[in-house]
Amino acid sequence: MSNRWWIPNTCRGEDTRPLRLISILLFLLIWEGAALLANIPQLFPTPVAVVISLGQLLIAPGPPGMEWAGELMGNTLISLWRVIVGFALATVTGVSLGIIIGWWRNARDLFEPVIEILRPIPPLAWIPLAMLWFGLGFKPAVFLIWLGAFFPILLNTVLGMENTPHKLIEVARTLGAGPWQILYKVGVPSAAPSIMAGLRIGIGIGWMCLVAAELTGSNSGLGYMIMYYYSTMEASKTVAGMLMIGIVGFLMFIGLKKLEDNILFWKAA
Amino acid sequence: MSGQKLIIDSVTKTFLEKKGGTSTVALCDFSLEIGAGEFVCLVGPSGCGKTTLLKLVAGLEHASSGSIYLDGKPVTAPGPERGLVFQDFALFPWRDVTGNVAFGPEVLKVPLAERLRTAEKCIDLVGLSGSGHKYPSELSGGMKQRVAIARALANNPELLLMDEPFGSLDAQTRYLMQTELLSIWNIDRKAIIFVTHSVEEAVYLAERVVVMKSSPGAVKSIYPVDLSYPRRLTDAGFINLRERITADIAEEVG
Numbered sequence: 001m002s003n004r005w006w007i008p009n010t011c012r013g014e015d016t017r018p019l020r021l022i023s024i025l026l027f028l029l030i031w032e033g034a035a036l037l038a039n040i041p042q043l044f045p046t047p048v049a050v051v052i053s054l055g056q057l058l059i060a061p062g063p064p065g066m067e068w069a070g071e072l073m074g075n076t077l078i079s080l081w082r083v084i085v086g087f088a089l090a091t092v093t094g095v096s097l098g099i100i101i102g103w104w105r106n107a108r109d110l111f112e113p114v115i116e117i118l119r120p121i122p123p124l125a126w127i128p129l130a131m132l133w134f135g136l137g138f139k140p141a142v143f144l145i146w147l148g149a150f151f152p153i154l155l156n157t158v159l160g161m162e163n164t165p166h167k168l169i170e171v172a173r174t175l176g177a178g179p180w181q182i183l184y185k186v187g188v189p190s191a192a193p194s195i196m197a198g199l200r201i202g203i204g205i206g207w208m209c210l211v212a213a214e215l216t217g218s219n220s221g222l223g224y225m226i227m228y229y230y231s232t233m234e235a236s237k238t239v240a241g242m243l244m245i246g247i248v249g250f251l252m253f254i255g256l257k258k259l260e261d262n263i264l265f266w267k268a269a
Numbered sequence: 270m271s272g273q274k275l276i277i278d279s280v281t282k283t284f285l286e287k288k289g290g291t292s293t294v295a296l297c298d299f300s301l302e303i304g305a306g307e308f309v310c311l312v313g314p315s316g317c318g319k320t321t322l323l324k325l326v327a328g329l330e331h332a333s334s335g336s337i338y339l340d341g342k343p344v345t346a347p348g349p350e351r352g353l354v355f356q357d358f359a360l361f362p363w364r365d366v367t368g369n370v371a372f373g374p375e376v377l378k379v380p381l382a383e384r385l386r387t388a389e390k391c392i393d394l395v396g397l398s399g400s401g402h403k404y405p406s407e408l409s410g411g412m413k414q415r416v417a418i419a420r421a422l423a424n425n426p427e428l429l430l431m432d433e434p435f436g437s438l439d440a441q442t443r444y445l446m447q448t449e450l451l452s453i454w455n456i457d458r459k460a461i462i463f464v465t466h467s468v469e470e471a472v473y474l475a476e477r478v479v480v481m482k483s484s485p486g487a488v489k490s491i492y493p494v495d496l497s498y499p500r501r502l503t504d505a506g507f508i509n510l511r512e513r514i515t516a517d518i519a520e521e522v523g
Contacts, residue, residue, distance in 0.1 A: 167359040174327050175373035175424060176349035185376065189363045266363045266404045 045236035050243065053236040063220040071225070076244055079210055079221040082138060083252075086145025087206050094150045094202070095195060098157025103187055108158075115154070123148040123209045131217045141213040141221070148209035149202035156198025160191025193267060196260040203256055207249045222248075274460045275303040275326065275428060280335035281485075282321055295321040297485035298335070303428075306458035310475035312468055312514065314521055318486025319464040323430045326462065327353045339428065349373055352421030356433040358413040360405040366392060366416050367401040373424035384423075391419040394453060411442035418450070422459075431463045435470070447473055451498060468514045472507060473500050478514060482521045490517060 009016055028047050035046040045053070054072065061067045062074025069077055100107045123144055130140035164187045172186045214223025226241035282296040295318040303309055311319050324330040326337055328347040337344040339351070352373075360369050367388050374384035392401055395415040405413055414434055421429060435443045447470060454461060465471050471478045475494055482489040492514055496506055 165359070167355055167357065168361060170324075170327075170329050171353065171355065171359045171420075172372070172376070173329060173347040174349075174351065174353040175376060175420070176347070177372075177376040181376045185372075186361070189361070192363065264363075266365075266406065 041236070042233050043235050045239055049236040050239045053234070053240040054243070057225075057237060057240055066220075072240070072244060075220060075222050075225045075241075076248060079214065079223070080248065082141045082221065083145055083203075083206055083210050086142040086210070087149050087203055089142070089146045090149035090153055090202055090206065091199060093146075094153030094198070095157050098154045098195070098198075099161055099183075099188065099191075101154075102158040102161025102191065103183060115151075119151050119155075123205070124212050127213060127216055130213065136217050136219060140217045141210055144209040144213040145206040149206035152201040152205060153195070153198040156194045156201070157191060160194025160198075161187055163194070164190040193264055196256075196264060200253065200256050200260065203252050204249065207245075207252065211245055273302045274305040274307070274340065275301075275462075276338040277301045277322075277326070278336050278338065280322075280325060280332045280337060282318070282325060282330065283333045294485035296325075297487050299487050300335075301479060301488060303460050303462065305427075306460055308454055308461045308463065308474060308476045309479060310463045310465055310471035310477070311479050311481060312465055312471045312518065313481030313486070313489070314483045314518060315466075317481040317483035319481060320432055321486065323353065323432050323462065323464060326428070327351055327430055329353075349377060349424040350426050351428045351430060352424060352426035354414075354417050354421050354429065354431045354434045356436045358405075358410075358417045360413055360416055360420075362405050365402050365404050366397060366408075366419075369405070369416055370419045370423050372420060377424070387423050387425075388419075391422045392416075394422065394456070395419045396449060409442075410438050411446060414438065414446060415449075418453070422453070427459060429459050429461045431461065433464055433466060436466060443470075448499070450474065455498075468511055468518065469502065472496075472511050472514065473502065480514060480517050480521075489521060 004012075032046050032048065035041075035044050035049075038044045041049060057072035058070050060071040062069040062071050063078065066074035066078065068074075097111070101111050102108070126144060126147055127140075130143045134140040134143055168186050168190060169182055172182050177185060210221070211223040214221035215227050218224045222241055222245050226238045226245075229235070229237035229241065277300055280296055280299045281294070284293045284295055286292065299318070299322065301309075311322070313319060321330065325332055326344065328344050328351065331345075344351075361372065364372065367385065370391050371384045371388040374387050379387070389401065392398060395418050397412060397415050397419065400408075400412070405416070408416065418434070435446050438446060451474065463471075463474060468478075472494055478492040478494060480489045480492070481487065492510065494510060496504065496510075500507055502508075
């Protein structure tokens with residue numbers, strides 16, 4: 001360890017990554033100790049108990065129609081399918097509407113007032129209406145995911161389109177490009193980084209909305225599963241489900257980041 | 270005046286300010302004629318409407334009054350026969366060098382094989398052979414400007430409009446680019462209107478140097494440069510002309 005601690009690590013080229021492992025180990029250790037001290041396993045499970053529960057949930061039969069997958073993976077797949085459908089709908093609608101609003105000022109003036117009224121309503125406030133309209137299960141969940149992911153995707157697409165450098169449009173015009181060519185050969189690629197940022201934010205919010213929707217308006221999925229084990233007072237299984245929710249959310253984020261790096265390869269150099 | 274490539278006939282351009290409703294006259298009664306294959310430099314103080322003039326000729330802006338004719342036809346919109354090169358390159362960062370250079374032929378629906386051939390030829394011409402697959406973020410300022418020039422050349426324009434193209438380059442690169450621009454001009458003799466802040470650059474490059482005055486922008490005086498290429502910055506004739514033009518502009522600013 002250098003004694004010149006006041007110099008930022010990044011300037012010293014040290015490998016600080018081992019600290020990450022220490023961070024996780026320390027967290028687990030404190031958790032285990034606290035849970036053992038508290039000694040109320042139904043409410044405050046130890047990490048070891050959670051791992052055991054994870055194993056049990058993997059083996060237990062899955063939800064109706066998904067018995068083969070096991071309880072944990074079955075519910076995960078159900079949740080994933082909902083989020084994929086909702087997110088795909090949000091991507092298609094958000095990006096296309098965003099391109100239109102961001103490119104044409106009259107479209108913007110036409111849509112923006114309504115969007116500004118609807119946007120501040122938290123997606124979770126739509127849960128009662130979603131259940132009234134769509135009942136339980138797949139449809140209200142997809143609706144809420146769409147709602148949660150739609151606005152960040154829309155707003156980031158609009159921002160990206162609006163910020164298309166004027167110089168690039170002028171250059172394209174002098175090179176003979178027509179209005180449509182300028183839209184899809186200059187506007188859309190120029191907005192791509194912003195659109196990708198919108199997708200990343202959108203999938204995060206969509207995932208949160210999904211779990212919230214399943215807590216109340218569903219009888220399957222990871223959200224439902226953790227709520228179910230709340231009612232049976234099996235906190236270790238609830239925490240196991242929470243862990244799965246965290247892992248899936250993280251993996252989706254990483255996947256999208258990888259996709260982004262592939263599409264926007266020209267940004268890095 | 271037949272035989273002239275470009276005729277700018279008493280053009281006035283007024284901009285309406287967004288706030289307050291006042292208007293600014295950027296160009297007032299500006300007239301200039303450019304011959305086929307002629308190299309003309311525009312110099313003048315900042316804000317004298319040089320860029321506005323180029324945008325008018327490019328067709329990106331419309332004159333408030335007066336007309337611009339290219340080969341006798343009035344200019345009303347941008348067209349591929351007029352290529353524009355900006356100071357800050359304005360390359361498409363998501364396209365590699367070939368993709369940038371081939372943009373013009375691409376939007377004009379030239380078949381793929383042909384436009385790739387054209388792009389390669391233009392890339393060779395600006396001395397970037399073998400860099401076709403690089404992206405703008407991987408290029409130095411000088412290389413970026415070469416790409417921008419190649420991109421403008423790919424449409425085979427009759428008139429090249431250059432807005433302080435070397436203004437952001439370091440002195441070494443700038444000198445190199447000037448020399449290369451002259452050799453490109455020698456090869457296919459396009460008419461060039463070149464806007465610059467540097468009197469030295471103007472005298473080094475142009476057959477005629479047009480000095481502009483500001484507020485409102487108009488032609489102040491025109492200097493033919495009767496020095497043979499390649500010019501030497503240290504020739505007495507060169508220094509003499511440079512000083513005269515510099516004094517002319519200083520009088521305008523002071």
